[in-house]
Amino acid sequence: MTTEPTVHDAIEMELVQKHASRPEVPETPTPVIQVEDVSVFYDDYQAVRDVTLDIGHNEITALIGPSGCGKSTILRSLNRMNDLIRGARVTGAIRYWGQDMYEPGVDPIEVRRRIGMVFQKPNPFPKSIYDNIAYGPRVTGMKVDDMDAHVERALTRAALWDEVKDKLKQSAYGLSGGQQQRLCIARTIAVEPDVILMDEPCASLDPIATLRIEELMAELRDLYTIVIVTHNMQQAARVADRTAFFTAAIDPQTGERHGELVEFDKTTTIFERPADPRTEGYISGRFG
Amino acid sequence: MALYTPQAAAADARRTVLTTSGRSRERTPRSLVFVVLLWFSLLVAFATLVALLVHTLVDGLPRLDGRLFSEYPSSRPEEAGARPAVLGSLWVIGTTAVLAVPLGVAAAVHLEEFADRDKWWNRLIEVNISNLSAVPAIIYGMLALGSLALLGVTQKNIVVGGAVALGMLILPVIIISTREALRAVPRELRDGSLAVGASDLQTTWRITLPAALPGIATGTILALSRALGEAAPLLLLGGLVFLSFDPNGLLSQFTTMPIQIFSWTSQPQAEFHTLAAAASILLMGILLLMNGTAIYIRNRSQKRW
Numbered sequence: 001m002t003t004e005p006t007v008h009d010a011i012e013m014e015l016v017q018k019h020a021s022r023p024e025v026p027e028t029p030t031p032v033i034q035v036e037d038v039s040v041f042y043d044d045y046q047a048v049r050d051v052t053l054d055i056g057h058n059e060i061t062a063l064i065g066p067s068g069c070g071k072s073t074i075l076r077s078l079n080r081m082n083d084l085i086r087g088a089r090v091t092g093a094i095r096y097w098g099q100d101m102y103e104p105g106v107d108p109i110e111v112r113r114r115i116g117m118v119f120q121k122p123n124p125f126p127k128s129i130y131d132n133i134a135y136g137p138r139v140t141g142m143k144v145d146d147m148d149a150h151v152e153r154a155l156t157r158a159a160l161w162d163e164v165k166d167k168l169k170q171s172a173y174g175l176s177g178g179q180q181q182r183l184c185i186a187r188t189i190a191v192e193p194d195v196i197l198m199d200e201p202c203a204s205l206d207p208i209a210t211l212r213i214e215e216l217m218a219e220l221r222d223l224y225t226i227v228i229v230t231h232n233m234q235q236a237a238r239v240a241d242r243t244a245f246f247t248a249a250i251d252p253q254t255g256e257r258h259g260e261l262v263e264f265d266k267t268t269t270i271f272e273r274p275a276d277p278r279t280e281g282y283i284s285g286r287f288g
Numbered sequence: 289m290a291l292y293t294p295q296a297a298a299a300d301a302r303r304t305v306l307t308t309s310g311r312s313r314e315r316t317p318r319s320l321v322f323v324v325l326l327w328f329s330l331l332v333a334f335a336t337l338v339a340l341l342v343h344t345l346v347d348g349l350p351r352l353d354g355r356l357f358s359e360y361p362s363s364r365p366e367e368a369g370a371r372p373a374v375l376g377s378l379w380v381i382g383t384t385a386v387l388a389v390p391l392g393v394a395a396a397v398h399l400e401e402f403a404d405r406d407k408w409w410n411r412l413i414e415v416n417i418s419n420l421s422a423v424p425a426i427i428y429g430m431l432a433l434g435s436l437a438l439l440g441v442t443q444k445n446i447v448v449g450g451a452v453a454l455g456m457l458i459l460p461v462i463i464i465s466t467r468e469a470l471r472a473v474p475r476e477l478r479d480g481s482l483a484v485g486a487s488d489l490q491t492t493w494r495i496t497l498p499a500a501l502p503g504i505a506t507g508t509i510l511a512l513s514r515a516l517g518e519a520a521p522l523l524l525l526g527g528l529v530f531l532s533f534d535p536n537g538l539l540s541q542f543t544t545m546p547i548q549i550f551s552w553t554s555q556p557q558a559e560f561h562t563l564a565a566a567a568s569i570l571l572m573g574i575l576l577l578m579n580g581t582a583i584y585i586r587n588r589s590q591k592r593w
């Protein structure tokens with residue numbers, strides 16, 4: 001019990017240093033994904049409207065905002081996971097390296113292979129740790145010469161290798177929640193995606209497991225582009241290069257609530273000099 | 289003195305509701321009568337079952353021997369056995385499984401994982417499947433009989449004929465239990481698979497179906513055990529025959545254990561009734577084993593998600 005805060009502090013310290021030592025975030029991102037005037041509907045209900053933002057290459061972008069403002073909705077539309085929800089519809093354009101991913105002829109499976117997703121609740125497959133990692137490469141038909149080495153690499157990148165290397169053949173359900181979540185990250189990494197989307201990946205984890213995931217994100221930033229949805233303001237401030245603040249506003253004409261993007265900027269700007277009073281209010285409310 | 293506010297009144301009312309009524313321990317004469325009746329019904333059901341079991345055991349045990357398995361039916365009870373019936377049951381149930389299980393599982397996978405629930409024809413199919421599971425078994429016998437007649441088959445009492453009748457009988461059961469097993473697999477597992485770039489088919493095949501397998505196995509075993517005990521549709525096809533050879537193929541004539549039991553009980557000699565009891569014990573033993581296996585699979589796979 002007594003060691004917990006020190007471990008926590010140590011990791012946090014390291015994270016802060018890592019964050020401080022990283023190169024200056026450029027003024028405008030080199031876009032991997034361009035979200036242009038995107039609205040998402042569930043049947044007739046417009047859940048988010050007119051969102052425009054660029055996801056920068058090898059950056060961590062955080063989506064923050066109150067519950068129900070459409071963060072998950074936007075995130076799911078970035079790799080066409082929305083296709084799986086009946087009645088969901090996307091208007092506007094979402095470009096991946098310039099190509100509209102909602103164009104007819106684009107294969108959503110191909111989109112998801114390049115733009116992977118980690119969910120709020122760890123969802124390992126009921127298989128061994130090894131098979132969880134090997135699953136993606138196998139189903140996508142990736143050319144892997146040495147699967148053992150591939151699995152080891154993915155687990156190492158997800159900072160899980162040392163903890164599981166002696167029990168690769170055991171069920172993934174034997175791992176702790178935090179380990180399971182890192183396994184899910186490793187599973188995503190194993191198909192060598194370009195972008196990793198994470199929807200509140202630490203929501204079900206304790207503070208130490210949370211910091212480990214954050215640390216991991218900071219390390220993965222050089223290899224992947226990461227978009228993370230979080231309710232944890234400090235987390236956004238600690239890991240994200242850029243932050244998008246969403247909120248939900250009631251349309252005076254229809255009386256319906258729609259999510260919208262309020263402000264999108266470098267994290268430092270959002271947290272230190274937000275342009276919009278709503279951003280300021282949200283952030284200061286949370287910081288106390 | 290403070291005013292007695294509506295909030296305070298509500299709080300008082302809640303307290304009263306929670307503490308004073310004590311209805312959980314109520315013993316009014318009416319509820320006592322009801323409890324006694326419940327126990328009585330249970331007792332009657334249980335006693336009947338025990339009486340039947342004991343009676344059958346006492347009757348049949350003397351003839352539950354090797355001859356039951358090795359001998360053919362005979363007009364002399366001391367020489368008679370159920371060998372063709374046991375083999376016939378195996379043939380028919382095996383064929384039923386081969387016909388109905390893949391079809392039922394595939395239908396369930398389609399309805400649960402791929403079919404668009406908004407389309408009226410899919411909803412129609414769903415409603416009809418539920419209805420079909422309530423159709424009396426003999427109807428399926430008539431259906432099989434009619435189909436065989438349409439195909440111009442004169443000898444209707446053949447293994448495939450029986451298997452088609454029983455297969456249709458248990459198909460709705462298999463579809464329904466498989467759908468339930470699939471529905472119990474969390475959405476998150478499918479999402480996890482799709483999010484690494486697997487196709488719908490790969491996800492179904494490699495994630496959803498394996499995860500649902502224990503549930504599917506349980507439902508299938510229970511369905512097959514129902515088919516095993518069924519006599520009516522097979523009687524209709526002409527299964528009540530006196531066979532002195534082993535069924536040896538899909539087009540072979542056959543009889544099954546329930547039919548053999550039925551046939552022996554309708555004989556006048558008491559020795560045949562003993563034989564019927566012995567065969568009943570065997571049949572019950574097999575059914576118990578199947579249901580036990582189903583329960584074992586279900587309990588062992590109480591899933592962690």
Ligand SMILES: Nc1ncnc2c1ncn2[C@@H]1O[C@H](COP(=O)(O)OP(=O)(O)OP(=O)(O)O)[C@@H](O)[C@H]1O
Binds near residue numbers: 067
């Ligand atoms: N599958 C769905 N069908 C219909 N409406 C939905 C669906 N998913 C979300 N919504 C609606 O869309 C709006 C945005 O939801 P979304 O889940 O994207 O919010 P969120 O910002 O992720 O919230 P939270 O922080 O609570 O996760 C909400 O009003 C929600 O009710």
Ligand SMILES: [Mg+2]
Binds near residue numbers: 071072229
């Ligand atoms: Mg959400």
